[in-house]
Amino acid sequence: MDIERISSNEIKIKNRQRIYQYIRMNGPVSKQDLVVALQLSLPTVTQNLEYLKKAALIDSSRKITNTGGRNATAFTYLKRAKMAIGIYITAHHMNGVAVNLSGDVETMIREQQDFDLDDEGYLKKLGRLVEKVRKEALIKEEDLLGVGISVPGLVSDDGEMVIYGRTLNFTGKTKKEIAKYIPYPCRLVHDSYAAGYIEAWKNQNVKNAFYISLSNSIGGSVIIDHEIYQGDTQKGGEIGHMTVVPKDGERCYCGKRGCFDTVCRAGNLDQYTNGNLEAFFEKLAQKDPKAMELWETYLDYLALAVHNIRVLFDGKVILGGYVGAYIGEYLEELCRRVDEYDSFGEQAKDYVLACHYTKEASAAGAAVFYIDEFLEGI
Template sequence: MAAQRLNSMDVKKINRNAIYRYLYYNPSTSIQEIASAVNLSLPTVTQNLKELQERELIIETGLFESTGGRKAKAMACNSTAKYSIGLDVTRNHVGMVAIDLSGRIVRNVRHQYPFANTGTYFQGVGRLVEEFVAECGIEPGTILGVGIALPAILEAGRQTVSYATVIDFKGGNVRQFAEYIPYECVLSNDANAAGFAELWGEQDLNNVVYLSLNNSVGGSIIVDNQIYAGQNHRSGEFGHMTIVPGGLTCYCGQKGCVDAYCSARILSDSTKGSISEFFRLLRAAHEPQMKLWEEYLAYLAVAINNLRMLYDCDVILGGYAGAYMEEYIDSLQELVALKNTFEADGSYLRVCKYKLEATAVGAALELVAGFIDSI
């Protein structure tokens, strides 16, 4: 079958998108640099820049020093041209962020709002979104949409939930949220969303495993900057790998799952549900927390080594517990190195860059990615 020929409109869009993407990752760039980088003529670049400026998607940021002739204009993307809202829906809370096109968090809040598969709940979420937008002072017309991350497995089209144990939403649909939210709504798996956020803007990191240490353990596998979904859209369910055969009972009903040994809840349960209090007491060398931490790291090292052996790429720790790992990463790297057959150190292991609301940010970034693709 012959390849479909591109018409002039297709070519124009491809050129415009290439120019915008270059500016997105290389701010304050001259027209000459853009033309050279994307291999287009100066007139073509100039015309596309004019169109992007008219749409207020790019701005002039100043002038470069003269090299003998007219000073070249410095161009950059207008990060405040559009905004995106992200929700992190959990069993007991709704976290919310607003981000601009660069991924910068404009505002974030977290409401205690227990999940319930009822019209009243979804109506309440819609009200929280509208109140949040008003508090941000964002013009509604500039909002790309609302990304909604859930602790659930989604069907292929990501419209419907196929499996949900943490929240009672099996068979649920994005329309239940969209009925009360006046913007485009997109569902995401919570760990996939957080993993997506971690790779955003990382030009030299293409393959990674993200291990989410929230109150339930999850994760995502990212290959060539794309989330690997798996045959049944269940990839990255690291919380249900068995690390202790016949061990503790997981919430899924099986025994010995990673979740039963490495969820953030294991730590926070020792301090009445407060993960920050756990780490405060750990820093103060309280014996119960020190002993629990030693056991926690031992099991976590097993899980991390298994992921390294399976995927042979960097592993990023995130989630509630992962956000506190920075000061303990050296000792954890030593533990995983001891279990590694091939490597003498654990430098492949790193801590998340988003310490706050990574899941909500990732859900919002999916709409930003779609917007960039559409330019």
């Protein structure tokens, strides 16, 4: 009897989720639309719509115009019914975003602050940033699902501890320490995983992909069947430490030489413009000789990496991070270079994509983990 009861309950939950997701993706819709599209009975649809209305997840105040008779009630989903906040901490900034149930960034705040998790003032400012984002986005405390904290390091599977934080020397720091002044549910998320996850989450046509974060350091994430593959020890996707210059390569922050990080980090470009990447791409657009020389070298290494990733994973390759925000204009040339390595008659333009989120992908991705958890639990 218990097994039958559990099975029946699971069916009810599944039907509720199907109805909600259909409204979310196709609204406004009528009851009849749901009956036909989902092949459910009218009583089942009606019962679940009532549940979703009471939970304040959908709206039924509109009508669908029907030229043949009475206008039907239109059901639409409320994307601000629940919200999540994402924080991204870097060497010199802390960035906060508010994200709705569609994964859209509604509020973005970026504050300059040197990284120092041993400073109480820094931790308090992190807490104030969360409150600032919450209030600016007009999020009620009861509607805040949680705060995802994106960090430039590897994180334990339970989101509780930084297990490798060599970039900023914070290995071993815990969520409890970092979120000391954040009074909401929190979790730590590896920045590259967060950015890659939201790219695949937003584009449901991307089933399998490798996301490359081209920022001050290089990271990556592997998406398989819409899920992040972390590997056996949470190092899946760490493309930054793939050796690409086996002899006489530059020393990486990890201590080894010739890592991909040393040839494709953003600093290899913006070193020419005093750390201003936007200024670098302005010079590149003006065909500045030095900028063009740096870019040529950069594209060569990036093309090699993209080719190798495609051979290994046979999925989409998404280019994000600071450089990825500018890559769209140069995607055709990059694809041409990738095609020179091709062994299977493929064309890179069919699988190499520029990122959707050009700003604060890591912060937004950290928030989306809470959005996803909520949607799965409806």
